[in-house]
Amino acid sequence: MKAKIHVYLKPGVLDPQGAAVAGALHNMGYDEVASVRQGKLIELDLTGDDVEAARVRVDEMCAKLLSNPVIESYSIELE
Amino acid sequence: MKAKIHVYLKPGVLDPQGAAVAGALHNMGYDEVASVRQGKLIELDLTGDDVEAARVRVDEMCAKLLSNPVIESYSIELE
Amino acid sequence: MKSAVIVFPGSNCDRDAHDAIQGVTGTAPAMVWHQETALPEGTQFVMIPGGFSYGDYLRCGAMASHSAIMPAIIAHAATGAPILGVCNGFQILTECGLLPGALMRNAQLKFICEETPITVANTNTRFTSRYTPNAKLMIPIAHHDGNYFADTETLIRIENEGQVVFRYGANPNGSANDIAGLVNEQGNVLGMMPHPERAVDAKHGGTDGLALFESLLGSA
Amino acid sequence: MDYAENITAEIVKEHGLSTDEYQVILDRMGRAPNLVELGIFSVMWSEHCSYKSSRLHLGKLPTKGEKVIQGPGENAGVIDIGDGQAAIFKMESHNHPSYIEPYQGAATGVGGILRDVFTMGARPIALMNALRFGAPDHAKTRQLVDGVVAGIGGYGNCVGVPTVGGETNFHAGYNGNILVNAMAVGLADADKIFYARGAQPGQPIVYVGSKTGRDGIHGATMASAEFDDDSAEKRPTVQVGDPFTEKKLIEACLELMATDAIAAIQDMGAAGLTSSSVEMADKGGIGIELDMDKVPQRETNMSTYEMMLSESQERMLVIMKPGREDVAMRIFEKWELDVAVIGQTTDSKRMVLTHKGETVCDIPIAPLADDAPKYDRPWHAPEVRAQITASDVAKPAHMGEILLKLMGSPDMASKAWIWSQYDRHVMADTVASSQDPSDAAIVRIHGTNKALAITTDCTPRYCQADPFEGGKQAVAEAWRNLTAAGADPIAITDCLNFGNPERREIMGQFVGCIDGMAEACAKLDFPVVSGNVSLYNETNGAAIPPTPAIGGVGLIPDIDKCGQFGGLQEGDILLLVGE
Numbered sequence A, B: 001m002k003a004k005i006h007v008y009l010k011p012g013v014l015d016p017q018g019a020a021v022a023g024a025l026h027n028m029g030y031d032e033v034a035s036v037r038q039g040k041l042i043e044l045d046l047t048g049d050d051v052e053a054a055r056v057r058v059d060e061m062c063a064k065l066l067s068n069p070v071i072e073s074y075s076i077e078l079e
Numbered sequence C: 001m002k003s004a005v006i007v008f009p010g011s012n013c014d015r016d017a018h019d020a021i022q023g024v025t026g027t028a029p030a031m032v033w034h035q036e037t038a039l040p041e042g043t044q045f046v047m048i049p050g051g052f053s054y055g056d057y058l059r060c061g062a063m064a065s066h067s068a069i070m071p072a073i074i075a076h077a078a079t080g081a082p083i084l085g086v087c088n089g090f091q092i093l094t095e096c097g098l099l100p101g102a103l104m105r106n107a108q109l110k111f112i113c114e115e116t117p118i119t120v121a122n123t124n125t126r127f128t129s130r131y132t133p134n135a136k137l138m139i140p141i142a143h144h145d146g147n148y149f150a151d152t153e154t155l156i157r158i159e160n161e162g163q164v165v166f167r168y169g170a171n172p173n174g175s176a177n178d179i180a181g182l183v184n185e186q187g188n189v190l191g192m193m194p195h196p197e198r199a200v201d202a203k204h205g206g207t208d209g210l211a212l213f214e215s216l217l218g219s220a
Numbered sequence D: 001m002d003y004a005e006n007i008t009a010e011i012v013k014e015h016g017l018s019t020d021e022y023q024v025i026l027d028r029m030g031r032a033p034n035l036v037e038l039g040i041f042s043v044m045w046s047e048h049c050s051y052k053s054s055r056l057h058l059g060k061l062p063t064k065g066e067k068v069i070q071g072p073g074e075n076a077g078v079i080d081i082g083d084g085q086a087a088i089f090k091m092e093s094h095n096h097p098s099y100i101e102p103y104q105g106a107a108t109g110v111g112g113i114l115r116d117v118f119t120m121g122a123r124p125i126a127l128m129n130a131l132r133f134g135a136p137d138h139a140k141t142r143q144l145v146d147g148v149v150a151g152i153g154g155y156g157n158c159v160g161v162p163t164v165g166g167e168t169n170f171h172a173g174y175n176g177n178i179l180v181n182a183m184a185v186g187l188a189d190a191d192k193i194f195y196a197r198g199a200q201p202g203q204p205i206v207y208v209g210s211k212t213g214r215d216g217i218h219g220a221t222m223a224s225a226e227f228d229d230d231s232a233e234k235r236p237t238v239q240v241g242d243p244f245t246e247k248k249l250i251e252a253c254l255e256l257m258a259t260d261a262i263a264a265i266q267d268m269g270a271a272g273l274t275s276s277s278v279e280m281a282d283k284g285g286i287g288i289e290l291d292m293d294k295v296p297q298r299e300t301n302m303s304t305y306e307m308m309l310s311e312s313q314e315r316m317l318v319i320m321k322p323g324r325e326d327v328a329m330r331i332f333e334k335w336e337l338d339v340a341v342i343g344q345t346t347d348s349k350r351m352v353l354t355h356k357g358e359t360v361c362d363i364p365i366a367p368l369a370d371d372a373p374k375y376d377r378p379w380h381a382p383e384v385r386a387q388i389t390a391s392d393v394a395k396p397a398h399m400g401e402i403l404l405k406l407m408g409s410p411d412m413a414s415k416a417w418i419w420s421q422y423d424r425h426v427m428a429d430t431v432a433s434s435q436d437p438s439d440a441a442i443v444r445i446h447g448t449n450k451a452l453a454i455t456t457d458c459t460p461r462y463c464q465a466d467p468f469e470g471g472k473q474a475v476a477e478a479w480r481n482l483t484a485a486g487a488d489p490i491a492i493t494d495c496l497n498f499g500n501p502e503r504r505e506i507m508g509q510f511v512g513c514i515d516g517m518a519e520a521c522a523k524l525d526f527p528v529v530s531g532n533v534s535l536y537n538e539t540n541g542a543a544i545p546p547t548p549a550i551g552g553v554g555l556i557p558d559i560d561k562c563g564q565f566g567g568l569q570e571g572d573i574l575l576l577v578g579e
């Protein structure tokens, strides 16, 4: 089983990396880019096949380690 | 329009981040985690509404700036 | 004063911390490996040094904050004992919840190593009692992720409580309210990005960090 | 010509071996090599590993001196700095990889040079870097500078070794071929130095560090191959560095070295497992047997060919004293590094590899190492540019303007943008670094009042105008910089960056620079104790300016008496010393 986790900055938290990327894209002439947010993508390969149990465990991993609740939110996709 | 870009390391390229996260998860008792890959998630807010034109442009941005073709691949979702 | 320096895989200012503590207190600190589950008997002061624990690959300090030694450090903090986290140590203290807020990537996205002017915003702590109020210090910074963030509510609270202990003179990294270092509510846990242990020797980076260790010694 | 099954003349050529070289292989082996054996010959006989074009001339450099403990031939040079201590240092290039992937190329360059130094038992205490980029307005320069500097900082900062100095030049001659030369200096007890030699038959071979992946296969051959426009196609050969693992490897190796369990040790540089095992076997006069199934692997179904040619980073090969494997196991497991016993030494003087129960390689060691081809490449002395005397040049109307122009030129302008991204203070012994008014970086010897002064120098412009004088000047400048910092100059390392040695005029530059260096080293009693040669630095036939970078090390007996050029005040007296 695979878990795909998206970790992104909460709205309201300044994203300097995103801003820098937006600036670079504008310099390159991509004026259609209104804004950029940058996040992390974490893919886990999991043993076992109980999807619901996995969801609980992965949620725990996210809350404890993979994201920082002060600045980040996350979403989980299992497949 | 929003473009979601996933940038990930090409298969076979060493992923020290992923390896370190896997180690930490094991130390925390998450033994079901067989392996971890870490990538980037870049979200663009785009003006305009021609999806096909946007796809071409975003693909160009990925090839030129947002990914490092030497070690990374990317995928694009438009919504 | 009996002290301990915590060593994680990837710590790299552990020797600097050891030498600074030994120089000021006259006693070598115990070097405690992250897989230990208890601090040495009688430990008073604990320092979490700078470096790149676990490569800082996920978020700075995130993985270290889950290592075996952390529960002992959190329990030690609860007894009111002094704990100092510098640079990566500061990041670890915010990640484990002993200090509020988070340290994000520097605003200009680059690693910065420079001597930085900072001012002492609060001398009423056991870490800063030997400084004069508003003293201006030069202490080196060396980090990629020192951009202090906390939500507005938290910022107001820590400002009102006088928890901000050091402020940058010329904000090098985008930190909220120019915060370079802060203590917890009880005042016994200090996290700071500048490296006081690199400022205890005139030959190396000046001596403006000495009084921090002397304050601690005086308070023990 | 005799070929093994599935091997063709074309495959031999792709391995960078000439027809003559292939004939020598046939003669030495007494049969046609299989693919694994061909791969091993190809990396060992690459310019990078065999120094086949340069060895003859390198022999002219003085390498001995009262303070030299170990000259060229080991992982790094070793000098005596008194009180039972030794300084260990070397400089190395990572030019081609850095052009292709600036961040990772530069980062792994730093990682490689650090391993050369701690392999010998030294704790690394300082890093330096000598960089040459193309013209500032060239399309690629900005991105290359950005990536290289971030890569050097990213690696050095994380392992916690201060980057204390360096030099940076910009010149259109490097537009298509930048130079990234990194230098590391370490400190050890003079009686606790570890060598690649020293292994005896019947000892276990232990692999430690990261797992082996399919990184940089053919990398060693790439580092010696001239660039052309489809070099972009060779991209996946770039390796990714992991400074966190390197930091653990440093600590674990130093911990292992404090025991008495090591017979010989060697880092896995270019052509990792191949060159490290061949070098230890050659220097010990022994044979080596490896069981490829035991090699820690990152990917599935790796072939022997891939494992032997992989350039995965952060790996070391240790030959242990018999029965002491457990010591290594315990220490490396504590540091959470991969570790495995993968073979043993023998008295056969051959390298024998088995994989899945079959012998897949059986070659004599000698022709791979000491007995590798060595060429006396034809050369002619390049035309020396005529000297200009001051009276030939019209006096500028406005000296002030000229001064401003000079100060604003890219080579003279402040390099703070670069060095402010490097941690210069970690380890708490930096006395003078890039930020300070000092001609050399000064790093205190921990716990003493002594210090090492370190400098890197070369003025490629001079070498281009007159290789002999340029080579001489680079050594003399290093010597002067150390002296000006108050140090007694002791020895140098070098990194000789040139174009294609098969062209006579390039070979002529190389020979000229070496001759000049040799003369200066001899006159100044300033021996060469280690170094590196990087040839084929050219793009589409245009060679870089000849760039023999010199890294000098000296000893400051008392840091209270080191010299700096800051703090001038009105009324101070300036003295001009020299001619």
Ligand SMILES: Nc1ncnc2c1ncn2[C@@H]1O[C@H](COP(=O)(O)OP(=O)(O)O)[C@@H](O)[C@H]1O
Residues within 6 Å of the ligand: D128, D129, D130, D131, D163, D164, D165, D166, D167, D168, D411, D412, D413, D415, D416, D418, D419, D433, D434, D435, D436, D439
């Ligand atoms: N690539 C680099 N890495 C670290 N320090 C550098 C680098 N390039 C230049 N510097 C530092 O910047 C300062 C000025 O360099 P440079 O202009 O080459 O002057 P100098 O002729 O005194 O060596 C020196 O202190 C040097 O160490």
